[in-house]
Amino acid sequence: MPRRYPSSHQPRLAIVLVVLVVMFMxxxxxxxxxxxxxxxxxxxxxxxxxxxPSTLLDDVPSTLPEPSTPEDEASLRLDDDAxxxxxxxxxxxxxxxxxxxxxxxxxxxxxxTQDMADRGAHGASIAVLNEGELVYARGYGLKHxxxxxxxxxxxxxxxxxxTKMMTAAGVMxxxxxxxxxxxxxxxxxxxxxxIAAPWDASAITTHHLxxxxxxxxxxxxxxxxxxxLEEWAASRGVVQLYAPPGSFYNYSNPSWSxxxxxxxxTTGRPYRSYLVDEVWRPAGMARTTxxxxxxxxxxxxxxxxxxxxxFAPDDYDSLWGGPAGFAFxxxxxxxxxxxxLMDGGGDVLSEESASAMQGRRIDLQSIPGLYYxxxxxxxxxxxxxxxxxxxxxxxxxxxxxxxxxxxAFAVSVLASSPQSLSNAAxxxxxxxxxxxLPDPGDRSTDPDTWAAYAGTYVSQNRDGDQTTxxxxxxxxxxxxxxxxxxxxxxxxxxxxxxxxDQDGDGAxxxxxxxxxxxxxxxxxxEWLRNRGFVAIRVGEVPSSVxxxxxxxxxxxxxxxxxxxxxxxxxxxxDNLHVAxxxxxxxxxxxxxxxxxxxxxxxxxxxxxxxxxxxxxxxEDDDLDLxxxxxxxxxxxxxxxxxxxxxGTTSSANERIQLGGTRPLPPxxxxxxxxxxxxxxxxxxxxxxxxxxxxxxxxxxGLPAAIEAGERVEATVCxxxxxxAGADGPRRGVIVLSTGGNPRDVIVPIEWQPGxxxxxxxEPAAGRLFIPWAAR
Numbered sequence: 144m145p146r147r148y149p150s151s152h153q154p155r156l157a158i159v160l161v162v163l164v165v166m167f168m169x170x171x172x173x174x175x176x177x178x179x180x181x182x183x184x185x186x187x188x189x190x191x192x193x194x195x196p197s198t199l200l201d202d203v204p205s206t207l208p209e210p211s212t213p214e215d216e217a218s219l220r221l222d223d224d225a226x227x228x229x230x231x232x233x234x235x236x237x238x239x240x241x242x243x244x245x246x247x248x249x250x251x252x253x254x255x256t257q258d259m260a261d262r263g264a265h266g267a268s269i270a271v272l273n274e275g276e277l278v279y280a281r282g283y284g285l286k287h288x289x290x291x292x293x294x295x296x297x298x299x300x301x302x303x304x305x306t307k308m309m310t311a312a313g314v315m316x317x318x319x320x321x322x323x324x325x326x327x328x329x330x331x332x333x334x335x336x337x338i339a340a341p342w343d344a345s346a347i348t349t350h351h352l353x354x355x356x357x358x359x360x361x362x363x364x365x366x367x368x369x370x371x372l373e374e375w376a377a378s379r380g381v382v383q384l385y386a387p388p389g390s391f392y393n394y395s396n397p398s399w400s401x402x403x404x405x406x407x408x409t410t411g412r413p414y415r416s417y418l419v420d421e422v423w424r425p426a427g428m429a430r431t432t433x434x435x436x437x438x439x440x441x442x443x444x445x446x447x448x449x450x451x452x453x454f455a456p457d458d459y460d461s462l463w464g465g466p467a468g469f470a471f472x473x474x475x476x477x478x479x480x481x482x483x484l485m486d487g488g489g490d491v492l493s494e495e496s497a498s499a500m501q502g503r504r505i506d507l508q509s510i511p512g513l514y515y516x517x518x519x520x521x522x523x524x525x526x527x528x529x530x531x532x533x534x535x536x537x538x539x540x541x542x543x544x545x546x547x548x549x550x551a552f553a554v555s556v557l558a559s560s561p562q563s564l565s566n567a568a569x570x571x572x573x574x575x576x577x578x579x580l581p582d583p584g585d586r587s588t589d590p591d592t593w594a595a596y597a598g599t600y601v602s603q604n605r606d607g608d609q610t611t612x613x614x615x616x617x618x619x620x621x622x623x624x625x626x627x628x629x630x631x632x633x634x635x636x637x638x639x640x641x642x643x644d645q646d647g648d649g650a651x652x653x654x655x656x657x658x659x660x661x662x663x664x665x666x667x668x669e670w671l672r673n674r675g676f677v678a679i680r681v682g683e684v685p686s687s688v689x690x691x692x693x694x695x696x697x698x699x700x701x702x703x704x705x706x707x708x709x710x711x712x713x714x715x716x717d718n719l720h721v722a723x724x725x726x727x728x729x730x731x732x733x734x735x736x737x738x739x740x741x742x743x744x745x746x747x748x749x750x751x752x753x754x755x756x757x758x759x760x761x762e763d764d765d766l767d768l769x770x771x772x773x774x775x776x777x778x779x780x781x782x783x784x785x786x787x788x789x790g791t792t793s794s795a796n797e798r799i800q801l802g803g804t805r806p807l808p809p810x811x812x813x814x815x816x817x818x819x820x821x822x823x824x825x826x827x828x829x830x831x832x833x834x835x836x837x838x839x840x841x842x843x844g845l846p847a848a849i850e851a852g853e854r855v856e857a858t859v860c861x862x863x864x865x866x867a868g869a870d871g872p873r874r875g876v877i878v879l880s881t882g883g884n885p886r887d888v889i890v891p892i893e894w895q896p897g898x899x900x901x902x903x904x905e906p907a908a909g910r911l912f913i914p915w916a917a918r
Contacts, residue, residue, distance in 0.1 A: 205822040219522040233257045247574035256428035264560035266294040266445045270474035275551040276599025280558045289444045299444040300557035302542035303535020304468040310517030313406045315496035322409045325350040333406040338382045346388045352398040353517040354505040359395045372404045375463035384679035394503050394674045396467035403466025417905040425490045431472040446558040447539015454539035476553035481546035481553035497890035527576045534563045586637035596658045596668045598677035601886040611889045613686040682899035691897030695860035705851045706881045713840025714752030715875025716865040721832045728818045737782050739815035751807040757831040765820035773811040780813045840875045
């Protein structure tokens with residue numbers, strides 16, 4: 144069974160912040176149950192051949208179909224220190240086979256071989272175009288890891304998000320014909336599309352969709368399976384946005400599915416057949432397709448590979464995910480596509496449309512000189528040269544396509560690995576184009592100016608789930624505290640982009656976070672962006688409120704923006720806490736979660752306000768975590784029908800949290816820990832489960848609404864009956880619902896026996912505080 148697997152491209156902070164919010168039991172299970180029913184396709188839309196069961200993603204929340212990753216942005220940088228060191232090492236180690244006097248292809252060959260080894264790819268291929276001519280094309284490795292059939296330059300691979308620029312080309316054709324206005328409301332073409340208040344769906348345009356600026360979270364839940372574009376759009380419900388449409392760039396695959404639906408609705412033709420007839424075949428791409436059956440019939444295809452196993456072309460597919468990244472192609476056809484764009488569009492696009500796709504449609508707001516066109520990344524860092532690119536990462540496969548118009552150069556690298564061979568592709572640029580690499584200069588800023596980033600933020604991830612983040616300015620730098628995690632330093636990568644220091648060694652090793660100002664309110668960060676989530680500033684709120692005895696404690700905070708509706712509620716002071724240490728890991732059946740060798744029973748006699756489960760495994764072990772709820776009260780736990788939530792850990796000391804601030808029903812629960820891939824015979828894990836129950840906290844003096852910048856002084860008190868006879872700490876939370884664009888701030892509360900309020904705003908290290916906020 145394919146599942147979520149660790150990727151060096153996945154932001155680790157997203158794992159720490161949130162894996163899944165457990166809403167009222169049934170949300171996850173109902174998705175899994177409903178997705179197995181085949182709904183009739185839209186008229187004229189092709190049915191899937193040998194499609195994998197939709198439970199590939201619905202059983203276990205997964206990031207399998209990641210048609211692209213943040214590597215797209217990072218791999219535009221040829222001056223990246225890690226890449227330059229890698230390239231120098233390859234040349235140094237392979238000097239005896241590289242003609243240092245002028246054979247670039249020997250060096251490219253060495254780079255391909257090394258990058259394949261680094262990424263664990265059993266097969267790959269490359270094509271290089273220079274001065275408009277194909278000068279190098281080669282296959283590497285095997286089509287199947289256990290067979291002897293060799294890869295060649297015409298072997299088909301899935302290309303993931305490299306598909307996006309071809310979806311854009313289809314849309315631009317309709318723009319040329321006057322059928323699509325890029326700046327008209329998307330509801331002009333998809334009338335039933337809705338988003339949640341405070342915005343209206345008419346605020347989103349096709350331009351927003353194709354520049355990742357619509358604010359739509361990158362949610363791919365349920366991407367595998369036969370759901371059509373029409374059915375997908377109808378089943379989306381009310382979409383919750385990260386931010387107002389057009390605010391900033393943040394990668395979003397569903398935006399491209401919606402763009403594909405705009406194309407399909409406008410033309411009255413199925414998206415897939417439109418691309419074949421109007422984009423790929425006129426471009427001379429005779430074998431590029433989205434049809435797995437056609438790939439199988441062709442015969443010259445590569446099996447996908449990677450930690451999740453080996454995949455045939457027809458092992459999975461997605462009709463609704465297609466516009467975001469499910470095509471198959473070859474490196475030779477992809478460099479021909481790049482040439483078409485460089486030459487002004489050929490028989491597919493007008494010169495104006497080709498230029499628009501490759502232009503500066505939106506600033507990435509990270510390193511100066513990085514932009515996104517329509518389905519294309521653009522870098523202007525190289526003197527006199529423009530570097531254009533898009534990569535793709537999908538289960539078992541990856542692709543990279545770069546081109547430099549000034550040199551009529553292009554390179555495409557495809558691989559049987561979910562991690563791109565971007566180092567090999569960049570190596571080809573260095574060896575053939577030989578660009579001047581400028582000194583990037585000092586991209587740091589004065590820590591005294593970082594006070595503009597400090598504040599309390601509430602993040603929302605791709606599933607719409609929220610958590611509270613505090614950013615403190617210490618004078619020397621920034622500290623970030625996310626939910627229950629210990630504070631971590633933020634290390635500046637460049638300008639307004641930072642990286643978390645997870646191991647405390649002074650170097651960034653976690654996820655990259657970019658602070659973004661509101662265009663109309665400069666001078667203070669409005670958002671904190673990462674592909675996995677976006678956080679919005681809500682004000683200055685304490686990161687904890689310590690209490691002692693039965694006395695009350697002050698709760699003071701300042702609003703960043705007006706809160707026309709402010710509601711506060713206290714939860715907790717009754718706790719259910721179970722801890723297990725050094726539990727032996729069993730190597731369970733990866734295709735059967737119910738085979739989990741560890742199963743822990745929990746009984747909740749009253750509603751659970753918040754639940755947190757922390758699983759800490761050993762490095763190199765993959766452990767899956769499942770929470771089940773006995774919904775039908777039959778004394779048994781049925782997977783997936785009674786699945787309440789799930790998560791994955793793939794290295795030591797990573798937290799997995801499941802919970803929500805809406806009460807979970809009382810009853811019987813069970814926690815499963817499944818050893819999905821276990822490296823050591825003596826492997827163990829630690830498990831810590833905390834459920835906050837009860838309503839032992841109350842808020843006094845909270846106004847019904849507040850204005851921007853207004854300071855609120857309220858009081859939080861412990862109900863006497865909740866702490867009667869207590870001889871140890873009790874935990875709870877205050878939930879502040881801010882109204883407007885719903886952001887619910889969680890303020891952790893720890894009550895301890897005693898007579899006086901505890902000093903200081905920060906909790907002691909190791910205390911469990913719950914960060915979750917309701918949707």
